[in-house]
Amino acid sequence: MPRFFVNKNNIIDNHIIINGGDALHIGRSLRMKIGDELVLCYEKIDYKTKILSISDSEVYCEILSNAPTDAEPDIELTLYQAVPKLDKLELITQKAVELGAVKIVPVITSRCISRPNKKSFAKKKERLNKIALEAAKQSNRGIIPEILDIIDFKTAVSQLSKHDFSFVCYEKGGIPFTSVVNASDFKNKSVGLFIGSEGGFEESEIEICGKTGIKIISMGKRILRCETAPISAVSIIMALSGNM
Amino acid sequence: MPRFFVNKNNIIDNHIIINGGDALHIGRSLRMKIGDELVLCYEKIDYKTKILSISDSEVYCEILSNAPTDAEPDIELTLYQAVPKLDKLELITQKAVELGAVKIVPVITSRCISRPNKKSFAKKKERLNKIALEAAKQSNRGIIPEILDIIDFKTAVSQLSKHDFSFVCYEKGGIPFTSVVNASDFKNKSVGLFIGSEGGFEESEIEICGKTGIKIISMGKRILRCETAPISAVSIIMALSGNM
Numbered sequence: 001m002p003r004f005f006v007n008k009n010n011i012i013d014n015h016i017i018i019n020g021g022d023a024l025h026i027g028r029s030l031r032m033k034i035g036d037e038l039v040l041c042y043e044k045i046d047y048k049t050k051i052l053s054i055s056d057s058e059v060y061c062e063i064l065s066n067a068p069t070d071a072e073p074d075i076e077l078t079l080y081q082a083v084p085k086l087d088k089l090e091l092i093t094q095k096a097v098e099l100g101a102v103k104i105v106p107v108i109t110s111r112c113i114s115r116p117n118k119k120s121f122a123k124k125k126e127r128l129n130k131i132a133l134e135a136a137k138q139s140n141r142g143i144i145p146e147i148l149d150i151i152d153f154k155t156a157v158s159q160l161s162k163h164d165f166s167f168v169c170y171e172k173g174g175i176p177f178t179s180v181v182n183a184s185d186f187k188n189k190s191v192g193l194f195i196g197s198e199g200g201f202e203e204s205e206i207e208i209c210g211k212t213g214i215k216i217i218s219m220g221k222r223i224l225r226c227e228t229a230p231i232s233a234v235s236i237i238m239a240l241s242g243n244m
Numbered sequence: 245m246p247r248f249f250v251n252k253n254n255i256i257d258n259h260i261i262i263n264g265g266d267a268l269h270i271g272r273s274l275r276m277k278i279g280d281e282l283v284l285c286y287e288k289i290d291y292k293t294k295i296l297s298i299s300d301s302e303v304y305c306e307i308l309s310n311a312p313t314d315a316e317p318d319i320e321l322t323l324y325q326a327v328p329k330l331d332k333l334e335l336i337t338q339k340a341v342e343l344g345a346v347k348i349v350p351v352i353t354s355r356c357i358s359r360p361n362k363k364s365f366a367k368k369k370e371r372l373n374k375i376a377l378e379a380a381k382q383s384n385r386g387i388i389p390e391i392l393d394i395i396d397f398k399t400a401v402s403q404l405s406k407h408d409f410s411f412v413c414y415e416k417g418g419i420p421f422t423s424v425v426n427a428s429d430f431k432n433k434s435v436g437l438f439i440g441s442e443g444g445f446e447e448s449e450i451e452i453c454g455k456t457g458i459k460i461i462s463m464g465k466r467i468l469r470c471e472t473a474p475i476s477a478v479s480i481i482m483a484l485s486g487n488m
Contacts, residue, residue, distance in 0.1 A: 071464070071465035071466045071467075073464075073466075095472055098466060098467075098468055098472050099466065099468070099472070099476060100464075100466060138467060138469065139466040139467050139468065139469075140466060140467050141466065176488060177488075178484065178486070183422075219488050220315070220317075220482065220488040221314050221315035221384065222315045222317075222343065222344060222384060222385065223342075223382060223383050223384050224342055224343070224383065225338075225342060225383075228339055228342050231472070231475050231476065232343060232475065232476075232479035235475070235476035235479040235480055236479055236480060236483040238464065239420065239422055239480040239483070240422065240483070242420075243464060244420065244421075244463050244464040244476070244480065
């Protein structure tokens with residue numbers, strides 16, 4: 001059944017109104033008609049609805065039933081990603097969303113080669129948020145994960161330390177995810193995951209992470225590219241926490 | 245220290261000869277000289293060597309010591325990948341090699357949209373093997389994983405059933421990897437992993453896999469793209485088997 005994300009203000013009592021591109025898409029591309037059913041999702045709730053009226057600009061639906069989106073993981077994983085070359089950030093965004101991350105926070109660390117500032121990143125952020133939306137639709141997520149503004153290393157460490165669990169992946173040492181992630185402790189918890197850019201992290205950065213209580217994680221002896229590490233780490237955390 | 249793969253016939257007693265592009269690269273790009281050390285790898289053994297003579301066409305090295313390549317996992321994972329659009333197969337190849345797969349076998353299944361035959365795949369295979377070589381170098385692998393010829397579904401199932409453990413990932417059900425993969429049982433074992441193409445598998449294909457003893461695996465409720473599933477599955481198997 002077709003599935004679309006809606007906003008809070010699209011839901012009015014027992015009805016949901018769809019406007020804009022989605023309305024056009026439902027009528028023109030999907031050729032849906034009055035009486036057809038579709039799933040509309042807002043904040044981890046899937047609303048099963050029936051179309052009551054349809055035009056190119058508006059689809060008006062009646063809510064038949066609702067249920068929590070069952071594809072949504074029971075952990076809230078935020079990926080803090082040291083900014084790589086920007087095409088890699090697109091791949092990372094798409095995959096992190098598919099795999100269940102709720103937020104992606106780009107971070108400038110010592111070894112970042114690409115160092116956009118907040119202003120120069122604005123247009124890119126717009127594109128990344130579009131990629132996140134498409135990935136959320138495709139993977140049946142219950143929310144649209146957001147790409148936040150770029151922050152610096154110090155701010156990232158401070159934010160990471162506020163999660164229930166936080167990890168930084170380091171190629172020169174650390175403990176494996178299998179020794180720290182498990183389904184019983186992680187249920188309904190927030191997880192912060194910090195991944196380096198092309199050059200990895202400076203030793204001094206890892207020391208600061210360690211002192212702040214962020215667990216230092218080794219992903220084995222094979223050197224992973226900076227876009228492989230987050231895809232792999234999110235997969236492993238989701239599996240070990242019982243979400244895959 | 246720079247690191248290159250060599251063949252068996254390059255190793256003569258206590259010396260290793262490097263020819264071709266690598267020799268040129270060592271002299272010209274890396275500007276290495278007589279007395280410099282480099283690591284040469286053949287079949288999961290890293291040879292620490294010293295350069296005795298160097299020209300554009302040949303570098304002659306003395307073996308100082310050798311040790312097993314410590315980046316090599318202790319399982320032999322073969323990825324049977326139903327053929328997706330070919331650019332996706334490049335990404336899958338690169339990532340599967342980084343993450344530790346030893347072989348990649350392209351398979352034609354019912355729902356494959358891209359259906360090259362052995363002949364039309366030959367050129368592509370050459371390119372994929374180059375990608376595998378680069379990924380093996382970059383990730384410090386101890387072997388160069390190989391991309392094999394395309395096989396059909398029936399042959400894939402037959403080959404999968406010969407591994408010590410074999411899995412097929414299915415989006416409509418199955419058990420999680422966490423319930424079947426562990427470090428103690430998997431050490432030194434061969435693992436076959438079967439992943440679908442864009443359209444996934446037919447129910448009838450999954451039935452055949454199940455009857456042949458291939459374990460049916462669910463990777464959770466989020467629908468993963470066909471290139472995300474193998475990257476994610478190889479990561480999870482490597483982590484759970486103690487190789488990440």
